[in-house]
Amino acid sequence: MPVNVNVKLLGVFRVFSGKNSVSLKLKKPTVREAVEKIAETLSAESKRMLIDPELNDPRPNALVLVNGKEISVLKGLETEVKEGDQIILIPVSHGG
16 A cells, blocks of 8 residues: 655755655655655766665665664665655765
């Protein structure tokens, strides 16, 4: 059954999307589906800033929280979300 979740976008993700948050209806209610739906709305360059193209994973580039908990302490991208949950995407900058 589809669920509605709110995704809050911070930093460059907010700039790239032009939105503070996005409401999504998810058929497979997982963090992975939410991130993929957000990525579909971005340009190719912006999408690479969200999802690492080699790993096909947002975690090198973003902290992903579900209801305030980082997904690595949950079930990662396969973390299930429920009606009304909030996902937050926080960009991570790092260098060498």
